[in-house]
Amino acid sequence: MPAYKFVKSSYSGGNAxxxxxxxxxxxxRTVAxxxxKRPGGPVVTxxxxxxxxxxxxxxxxxP
Structure with missing residues (x-):
């Protein structure tokens, strides 16, 4: 698997x-x-x- 560097959405809150x-x-040529909540789970590319x-x-x- 490629070494994706994930960034949390700016719309996400800090609450667990x-x-x-x-x-x-x-x-x-890829957006993953x-x-x-599931960093080891599936990745959509x-x-x-x-x-x-x-x-x-x-x-x-x-709206």
Whole structure:
């Protein structure tokens, strides 16, 4: 497995047990996403364009 360097989402709070994701962008042509509560759990990898489309859609849905 590549050596992903995960960063917690800026939308995540500091409370234990709170839902949040971590994103790694240090591997070329790859964006990796995981659940911060399960650092040893599964990792979803995406192309940067797919991640960009996903986050753009989320921004449009914000009230």
């Amino acid at each position: 047990g709170q839902e949040c994701v971590e994103v790694a962008r240090n591997i070329p 996403v995981r659940d911060s 995406l192309a940067p364009a797919a991640w960009g489309a996903f986050t753009a859609d989320l921004c449009q849905r914000q």
